Amino acid sequence: MKIKTLLTVSLLLFSACTTPSTPPSETSIAPTGPVTIAPGDTVVPATPGGPGPALANCSMFPGNNIWNARVDSLPTHPMADSWIDNIGRDEGFHMDFGSGEWDGGPIGIPYNVLSGASVTKYTLDFYYPDESDAGPYPIPDNPLIEYGSDHHILVVDTDDCRLYEIYDASFDSGNWSGGSGAIWDLNSNALRPETWTSLRRCGRAADIVRARALR
Numbered sequence: 159m160k161i162k163t164l165l166t167v168s169l170l171l172f173s174a175c176t177t178p179s180t181p182p183s184e185t186s187i188a189p190t191g192p193v194t195i196a197p198g199d200t201v202v203p204a205t206p207g208g209p210g211p212a213l214a215n216c217s218m219f220p221g222n223n224i225w226n227a228r229v230d231s232l233p234t235h236p237m238a239d240s241w242i243d244n245i246g247r248d249e250g251f252h253m254d255f256g257s258g259e260w261d262g263g264p265i266g267i268p269y270n271v272l273s274g275a276s277v278t279k280y281t282l283d284f285y286y287p288d289e290s291d292a293g294p295y296p297i298p299d300n301p302l303i304e305y306g307s308d309h310h311i312l313v314v315d316t317d318d319c320r321l322y323e324i325y326d327a328s329f330d331s332g333n334w335s336g337g338s339g340a341i342w343d344l345n346s347n348a349l350r351p352e353t354w355t356s357l358r359r360c361g362r363a364a365d366i367v368r369a370r371a372l373r
Contacts, residue, residue: 216319263305274315286338
């Protein structure tokens with residue numbers, strides 16, 4: 159029953175996503191390497207009826223945010239059986255929060271936790287600027303970056319408790335650029351403007367929050 163519920167929620171979220179057109183060819187990517195993690199890089203679980211989970215003293219959105227809502231006790235959607243039959247009842251179910259390897263690299267998106275005052279902040283040149291937050295974006299010298307084609311960089315800035323997300327990040331000649339960028343106030347339930355993509359795939363920032371809340 160829990161699998162049906164998770165499938166239902168995941169399908170509803172997926173159906174709401176907006177996917178931009180194919181990005182231009184890739185440019186050089188800054189090397190992946192160690193990054194300084196701010197003290198207190200420990201996830202504090204959510205308390206039922208209380209605040210949401212916290213990371214490095216930053217709330218992962220307010221406790222009443224939809225991404226912090228439990229789903230395991232929700233009723234099964236009336237169309238759940240039809241959806242599952244369409245997908246295939248014998249197909250595997252995988253939550254892509256980071257487990258194992260694919261095509262020679264780790265699955266999932268790592269995230270950087272840092273003090274924005276201690277790193278350089280960049281104003282990126284986005285090729286989807288109309289649906290991007292201007293920034294600037296704090297990026298360490300050797301950021302943890304998603305392996306594979308999407309090249310997401312996620313940064314939690316403990317100075318302002320904001321989550322900075324960059325899609326298709328690339329580094330060239332001392333400058334960062336990307337496909338699009340989003341900045342999230344982790345203390346707020348504010349949404350991005352209606353119809354704006356949440357980067358290339360829906361809810362990447364929320365994926366992190368959800369993963370932390372489920373643990």
